Amino acid sequence: MDELVGLEQVYAAAERVAGRLHRTPMVESETLDERFGGRLTLKAELFQKTGSYKVRGILNKVLTLDADERGRGVITLSAGNAAGSLAWAARAAGVAATVVMPAGAVPAKVDAARSYGAEVVLVEGDLLAAYERLRDERGLTAVHPFDDPTVIAGAGTIGLELLADRPSLDTVLVPIGGGGLVSGLALVIKELLPSARVIGIEPVNADVVSRSLASGVPEKLPTARSVADGLAAPMCGVHTLAHIKRYVDEVVRVDDDSIVEATRLVMSRTKLALEPAAAATFAALLEGSVTLSPDGLTACVISGGNLDVTTVLAR
Amino acid sequence: MDELVGLEQVYAAAERVAGRLHRTPMVESETLDERFGGRLTLKAELFQKTGSYKVRGILNKVLTLDADERGRGVITLSAGNAAGSLAWAARAAGVAATVVMPAGAVPAKVDAARSYGAEVVLVEGDLLAAYERLRDERGLTAVHPFDDPTVIAGAGTIGLELLADRPSLDTVLVPIGGGGLVSGLALVIKELLPSARVIGIEPVNADVVSRSLASGVPEKLPTARSVADGLAAPMCGVHTLAHIKRYVDEVVRVDDDSIVEATRLVMSRTKLALEPAAAATFAALLEGSVTLSPDGLTACVISGGNLDVTTVLAR
Numbered sequence: 125m126d127e128l129v130g131l132e133q134v135y136a137a138a139e140r141v142a143g144r145l146h147r148t149p150m151v152e153s154e155t156l157d158e159r160f161g162g163r164l165t166l167k168a169e170l171f172q173k174t175g176s177y178k179v180r181g182i183l184n185k186v187l188t189l190d191a192d193e194r195g196r197g198v199i200t201l202s203a204g205n206a207a208g209s210l211a212w213a214a215r216a217a218g219v220a221a222t223v224v225m226p227a228g229a230v231p232a233k234v235d236a237a238r239s240y241g242a243e244v245v246l247v248e249g250d251l252l253a254a255y256e257r258l259r260d261e262r263g264l265t266a267v268h269p270f271d272d273p274t275v276i277a278g279a280g281t282i283g284l285e286l287l288a289d290r291p292s293l294d295t296v297l298v299p300i301g302g303g304g305l306v307s308g309l310a311l312v313i314k315e316l317l318p319s320a321r322v323i324g325i326e327p328v329n330a331d332v333v334s335r336s337l338a339s340g341v342p343e344k345l346p347t348a349r350s351v352a353d354g355l356a357a358p359m360c361g362v363h364t365l366a367h368i369k370r371y372v373d374e375v376v377r378v379d380d381d382s383i384v385e386a387t388r389l390v391m392s393r394t395k396l397a398l399e400p401a402a403a404a405t406f407a408a409l410l411e412g413s414v415t416l417s418p419d420g421l422t423a424c425v426i427s428g429g430n431l432d433v434t435t436v437l438a439r
Numbered sequence: 440m441d442e443l444v445g446l447e448q449v450y451a452a453a454e455r456v457a458g459r460l461h462r463t464p465m466v467e468s469e470t471l472d473e474r475f476g477g478r479l480t481l482k483a484e485l486f487q488k489t490g491s492y493k494v495r496g497i498l499n500k501v502l503t504l505d506a507d508e509r510g511r512g513v514i515t516l517s518a519g520n521a522a523g524s525l526a527w528a529a530r531a532a533g534v535a536a537t538v539v540m541p542a543g544a545v546p547a548k549v550d551a552a553r554s555y556g557a558e559v560v561l562v563e564g565d566l567l568a569a570y571e572r573l574r575d576e577r578g579l580t581a582v583h584p585f586d587d588p589t590v591i592a593g594a595g596t597i598g599l600e601l602l603a604d605r606p607s608l609d610t611v612l613v614p615i616g617g618g619g620l621v622s623g624l625a626l627v628i629k630e631l632l633p634s635a636r637v638i639g640i641e642p643v644n645a646d647v648v649s650r651s652l653a654s655g656v657p658e659k660l661p662t663a664r665s666v667a668d669g670l671a672a673p674m675c676g677v678h679t680l681a682h683i684k685r686y687v688d689e690v691v692r693v694d695d696d697s698i699v700e701a702t703r704l705v706m707s708r709t710k711l712a713l714e715p716a717a718a719a720t721f722a723a724l725l726e727g728s729v730t731l732s733p734d735g736l737t738a739c740v741i742s743g744g745n746l747d748v749t750t751v752l753a754r
Contacts, residue, residue, distance in 0.1 A: 170710045171710055175710060232707055351752060351754070384752045387751060387752055388748040388749065388751055388752070391712045391746070391748050391751060392547055392712075392745075392746070392748045394712075395485040395486055395490060395711065395712045395713075395744035396710065396711075396712060397706045397707075397709075397710045397711060397712040398710075400752060429710035430707075431706070431707070431751070431752075432752070433703040433706050433707045434703065435750050435751060435752060435753045436702060436703055436706060436746070436750060436751055437666060437699045437702055437703070437715060437746075437747070437750060438750045438753060439666070
């Protein structure tokens, strides 16, 4: 159940999704370097298809389903980016998609999933229970948004690109929701560049991974709420917890005010329209719970850009 | 007085600023193409030093000042981006800078000018009068934010890059404030690719260029106000009007609501944190006053990204 993903599965994922997804650029900012006293490099996954890294793992999963699994249609649960990713990937593969989302999801994320042709089911209350009921009633093929070795392997492809573009990394800072991104990324970094540190960052009010590390088993947290909607996962995964225990050096928690401040700071300095989840790593730098080594190079994964833009220019 | 800038001045500007400024990338978006029924390519000047194209012309100007002009210090008036640009360029050249800005300027733009070491003078009321008084009292060297052949030549360098990267352009859409950007860009496009259309877009409540074209002489408009603060120039220039008459095919006006909608649309689709001035071209597409030729390629200049981020994620 908790076997770890291997590098060969990540290489296979990279080959499988090649040509369908973007190879996203690295972005640097002198003013951010000055602000935080070190050298930063940003992996701009907000420019990925669907506006989020999520599509890497989800597409990898959809492409490995057999004919029967495809024929039954797929389902996932998501605060947003996995929903859009599954809708997009399923359409590309000619598969019907259902996505279960919280009623309070960012409207743009709901619209995105619908625009890619998915059936969107909005849920008040227990998202996980609603998802499991619908999956079983309709006999749909489950695509977990993060707790799946094939999804984790897809996320790992970011690590291959990161090391190809910036081979002398010192530290990698990664936002954590349910742990899919950090699991795939950390395994690649630690296997290929063991000297690098990998630090995950999650919101204090959606800290299911920190709680799971403390208890030793995957916890649930149905009341997870954060301005970083993309990080408010209601549960930690079995697979993700195993990868985090093995490969991640540290998990740090940040509060929502810092995430808002970080989002505005990074947007104003880099001109990247990042979503708050993607700014969580900078929130940790603002709070001082993570400091940059003055000599090394630190990579931050800008995980997505599906921001609620309705507040922009609000007067 | 109204001699037109020549290509050789633009080439000289490009050589002068080379290595000090970024060569900004082109960005494409399939969803924008589908939305507007044509092929678009975006010149991402928001990634330029200081976050705006303005620095091209201002730096070109500062680098051509003689020792006496530099020694007296420089001054400009600006709603924001010319202020930041002059402050940055002057610091790079070791020259003292004073910038006159409206009291209601976007705070981030005021902060930027101060952070680059300029003295910022905030003015309630007539910006132009305050600027002229201070310039004369202190004997400062005037750097006009747009109405200067050397500044216009600097803006023209965008046209050289645009044609190098996308030589088969059909149309260029350009935001208009006082006309500096469109003057430099249009002269390059029309001299090197006469078949291309150049269309300027300005806010209805800050339409000093449309008014000047109607009357035939450079008008003033002290009450210019727009959500696109970067386009709310209080006057048209003598030089810019001459270039616009000669080289620009059409000037279209857009309202502020469309600019807000366009800013959010382009940000959500491209993940570029553009400022409202930079979205004015898309406002014209939304209003239908400009339509894309279904076969040709249309370039939009994303003129800057110095957005007021304090509203982002406001709850």
